[in-house]
Amino acid sequence: MAKSKKNEAAQAAKKVEETLPAVVTPKTGAIAALPAHLQEDAGVGLEDMQQFIRPARVKVIQKTASDLLLEDFRVGDLVLMPNKVVVAEIAADERGRSKEEGAPFFFVPLFFYAEWLTVNPFQMRTSLPMIRDRTIDPNSQLRAKCNNQNLWYEACPENPEFKIRNVEALNFVCLILHNEQLENIPVILSFQRGEHRTGTMFLSSIKMRKAAIFGNVFQAHSQYRPDAGKGDWYGIEVENPSEESGVSPFVLEPEQYAKFKAMHAELKAAHEKGLILADYEDETEEAEVGDSKGEF
């Protein structure tokens, strides 16, 4: 990267840091605790890493999740990753199994972007990373492959017996509302594969409202997908706020709106520089587990 471009990217990242809460670009806050001779060079060598924004991601706990997650959460719970904070729980029925619909949470979508991924076969997980390639370039060859159903699957170069998968992910950077623990923490809702349709439905709901993306409020809950052919699979259902909730579908306070607008602008600038990094490694791995079992 040229020095000027690097500076530009660093400045954009700094601006985002100023607007977005610390959780987006985590800081240790421990500089003072360093020995005096280390304080002067604190963070040197990590500049490139700090440029990236890694919003936490709302994950639906699936039955294919790791044992560690299943120990702490119920299938169908919505959990913020990697923080492992519950966003919305799902109740159990009388037999102790998760109900079909989880509790709702409310959020403002701040920014939308699509990302295109190539996912390695689950069977190659010990030798290859889960995400083989990723791009936000709409003119890329990978995007063209994701948009052509005939090119979704390709032979894995390292082992042609297995297939790599080209996937379009619809990502919404959102702010969760009415939750003291999670308020002001931008999170990512990512829709891909079987949930891609939900993502396009959500996109069209936003477009139908005519308001700017960050002026809208939605509610979401985890939802059992009986027709998905995936066994006990849960997805995220996004809706307009229910009447019972009393939550307005639009951001009503001008000050709050101005804040969300500024956050949108910063996220947009960061996205243009490729600085938003969604981490969906485990999500992709679970989907691959399902694929490898022939469940969906």
Next chain:
Amino acid sequence: MKEQFIVEYKEVAGLFELHNMFLNTMQDVVKNNGNPVELADMAFALREMSKLFKDMEKDTRILGELAEKMACLKWMVAGGDEDNIKTDYCTATPDMKHIAAIPKREKDPEAFAALMKHFNIPESAFPGEDEDIVRPHWPGVVSALSKAMQEGKPLPKGIDPTKTYPHYRLTIRKRKDIDS
């Protein structure tokens, strides 16, 4: 525009012109023919031609609607701020409506009643069988759903959110002739 579409448009436009010339010429041939056998054959041939055109129109329209839907979807995913898609040939404005399956009274009477209640229809207006005074009019329900979506309101009770889907259309304004 893709070359295949320009070439095909010109082919179809050429055929349209040729066929119109043929029809104009044949007006007198049909009007002044006194042979019922020949006239029956002409009627048969024209009916078959008409079928071909209808099939062609239908298939062309269906592919066109798919292109409209795909354009809307890709436009949304591209996430731009523009309200429309501008090309050298046209300006296309995406338009979305919200479509939902109306619950059937026979299969799901509770959902059906909830939907009617949502629209303030008294039960006495839909007692069933041949005595119904009011039944849901699908285009009207679609219009109400779309309005609700625009206003950020929840779906009417009785409508299953998992059985709803957006319907995408383009309003296309010509900027330049395809064969210009």
